[in-house]
Amino acid sequence: MLVPLVAQADPVERLKAFYQSTPAMKAVFKQTVLDRKGQTVQEVMGTMQLLRPGKFRWDYQKPYVQIIVGDGKKIWLFDPELSQVTVRSLEKMLGSSPAALLAGSKEVEKAFDLKDAGRQDELEWVEATPKQKDGSFESVLLGFKGDQLAEMELHDSFGQTTIIEFAKIERNPKLNPNTFVFVPPRGVDVVGE
Numbered sequence: 001m002l003v004p005l006v007a008q009a010d011p012v013e014r015l016k017a018f019y020q021s022t023p024a025m026k027a028v029f030k031q032t033v034l035d036r037k038g039q040t041v042q043e044v045m046g047t048m049q050l051l052r053p054g055k056f057r058w059d060y061q062k063p064y065v066q067i068i069v070g071d072g073k074k075i076w077l078f079d080p081e082l083s084q085v086t087v088r089s090l091e092k093m094l095g096s097s098p099a100a101l102l103a104g105s106k107e108v109e110k111a112f113d114l115k116d117a118g119r120q121d122e123l124e125w126v127e128a129t130p131k132q133k134d135g136s137f138e139s140v141l142l143g144f145k146g147d148q149l150a151e152m153e154l155h156d157s158f159g160q161t162t163i164i165e166f167a168k169i170e171r172n173p174k175l176n177p178n179t180f181v182f183v184p185p186r187g188v189d190v191v192g193e
Contacts, residue, residue, distance in 0.1 A: 025149075027168060029164050030043070
C-alpha cells in the first residue's frame with residue numbers, strides 16, 4: 001500500500017504543499033478574538049475567498065458587516081456602518097502580515113521563519129514568525145488536518161489572540177474575477193492611499 005506523501009510530510013512541508021496545490025480557496029469562517037486573559041472580546045462570522053497571489057476577499061456578516069478585498073495591487077476595507085472605505089497598497093500591507101500567509105506567493109519563507117509547532121486537537125501546526133518585527137503580529141499558527149488548512153491562530157503584540165476556524169472549505173473552486181474588484185459605493189468616504 002502506498003502512503004500519500006503529504007501524510008508523511010512534516011507540517012512545514014505540508015504548508016509548502018498547500019501553496020502548490022491550492023492556488024484558490026473558498027470557505028466559511030468563524031473568527032474569535034481573545035484578550036490576554038483568554039476572555040472572548042469579539043466573535044464574527046463570514047465567508048472568505050482567495051486567489052493567489054494577492055487576491056482575496058473576506059465578507060464579515062455577523063454580528064456586523066465589513067468587506068476586505070485584495071485586488072492584487074490594493075487592499076480595500078469597507079465598513080458600511082461608518083460609510084467609509086480605507087485603501088492601502090497591497091505590497092505595504094502584505095509583507096509579513098497574516099494575509100501574506102494565505103494570499104501571498106509560495107515564497108513564504110522570505111518573510112517568515114517557519115517551524116513545526118507539533119500536533120494538538122487533531123491538527124498539525126506550523127508556526128510562522130515574521131522576519132521583520134515591525135508588524136502588529138508576533139506569530140501566526142496554521143493548523144492542518146491532512147493537507148487542508150483548518151485553522152489559524154494569530155498572536156499580536158498587544159497580547160490578543162485571534163482564532164480563525166475554517167469550514168465548508170472548497171479547494172480550487174472556479175472563482176469569478178469580479179469577486180476581487182472593489183468599487184467604493186457612491187457617497188462613502190475613501191481614506192488612505
